[in-house]
Structure formats: C-alpha cells, structure tokens
Amino acid sequence: VEYFKLNKADFKDFFTTGFVLPTIVLIFGTGVLYFFKTDLKNSYHFPSSFALIIPLVAFFTFCNEVFVTLIRSNDEPKIYLKMALLRLTIEASLSIVLVVNFALRWKGRVTGMLSASVILFFAAIFYFKKKGYLFGRIRAKYIKEELIYAFPIIILQAASFCLFSSDKFFL
Numbered sequence: 153v154e155y156f157k158l159n160k161a162d163f164k165d166f167f168t169t170g171f172v173l174p175t176i177v178l179i180f181g182t183g184v185l186y187f188f189k190t191d192l193k194n195s196y197h198f199p200s201s202f203a204l205i206i207p208l209v210a211f212f213t214f215c216n217e218v219f220v221t222l223i224r225s226n227d228e229p230k231i232y233l234k235m236a237l238l239r240l241t242i243e244a245s246l247s248i249v250l251v252v253n254f255a256l257r258w259k260g261r262v263t264g265m266l267s268a269s270v271i272l273f274f275a276a277i278f279y280f281k282k283k284g285y286l287f288g289r290i291r292a293k294y295i296k297e298e299l300i301y302a303f304p305i306i307i308l309q310a311a312s313f314c315l316f317s318s319d320k321f322f323l
Contacts, residue, residue: 155225164288167280172290173298174214181207205262212269219276222285235275243268 154166185192185203192198216239223232243264250260280286 155222160284161288164285165291166288166294167285168288169290169294170218170298172295173302174211178207178211181210205266209262209265209269212266212273215273215276216269219272219279222279222283226283231279235272238275239268239272242271 155163158166182204185206189198189200189203192202193200219235220232223235245264246267247261247264250256250263254260256263277286
C-alpha cells in the first residue's frame with residue numbers, strides 16, 4: 153500500500169526502516185535458539201545447526217516476499233518469471249542432487265533451500281539498489297506503525313500455535 157501511497161523519498165525511508173525489525177528478529181532468534189540449542193537437542197532431537205538455519209530461512213523468506221511484491225508492484229512480469237524460475241531451478245536441482253546422489257536427506261533439502269534463498273537475496277539487493285529503495289533513513293515513526301500493525305498478528309499467531317501445535321509437543 154505504501155508503495156503507491158508514499159512519494160519516492162518517503163518510500164525509500166519506509167523501505168529501509170522495514171528491514172530493521174526483521175534484522176532484529178534474525179539476530180534475536182539466532183541468539184535465543186543458540187542459547188537453547190542443547191535443551192532443544194536433548195528434548196526434541198533438534199539439530200544444533202537449526203539455531204542458525206531457522207532464523208536465516210525466515211529472514212530470506214521475508215526478503216524474497218518483499219522482492220516479489222515489489223516486482224509485481226512495478227509491473228515487471230518478465231523479472232518475476234526469471235526470479236521464480238531461478239529459485240525453483242536452484243532449489244529443486246540442488247536438492248535432488250544432494251538428496252538422491254549424496255543421500256544427505258534433510259540436509260540436502262535445506263542446502264537447496266538456503267542456496268536458492270541466498271542467491272535470490274543478492275538478486276533482491278541488486279534490484280532494490282537499482283530501483284533506489286535502499287539506504288534511506290530509519291524512521292521511528294515507521295517502526296512504531298509496524299509494531300502497532302504487527303502486534304495483533306503476533307498475538308494471533310502465538311495463540312494459533314499454542315492451540316494447534318502444543319499437543320504435538322506433549323505427545
């Protein structure tokens with residue numbers, strides 16, 4: 153909505169500020185998972201490498217969604233097609249090779265996902281820079297708006313998780 157509502161300079165600030173909270177969540181999430189990695193491994197057989205993999209995948213997924221949204225907003229279907237095919241090709245081919253040929257199972261699948269995400273992240277950075285969306289000012293006003301908008305969604309997601317997933321932990 154802000155892409156169409158704000159002028160170019162304000163959108164640049166909004167866009168740059170929009171990466172503050174996901175970056176904080178990436179750092180905080182990595183720290184929390186790293187701190188509890190031994191407990192998670194002992195209780196749930198949670199691989200230690202997930203302490204880094206999960207926050208990275210979440211951050212790269214966020215970046216990819218922003219990238220795809222801006223491509224659609226700019227009405228650039230050819231770029232959208234190229235990026236979708238690039239992601240699919242890298243992720244699928246690398247996953248198949250690592251899982252089938254090298255029997256890496258979940259590690260091969262995760263490697264394919266991460267590899268495609270990293271490559272698309274750099275493509276997104278290049279695209280954002282080219283379009284002039286990066287390196288605006290970080291504004292507290294936009295962070296406050298994001299938090300006000302996100303707070304009910306966070307509560308809903310936490311409640312949904314507790315309601316629908318907690319029985320799996322007890323079992």
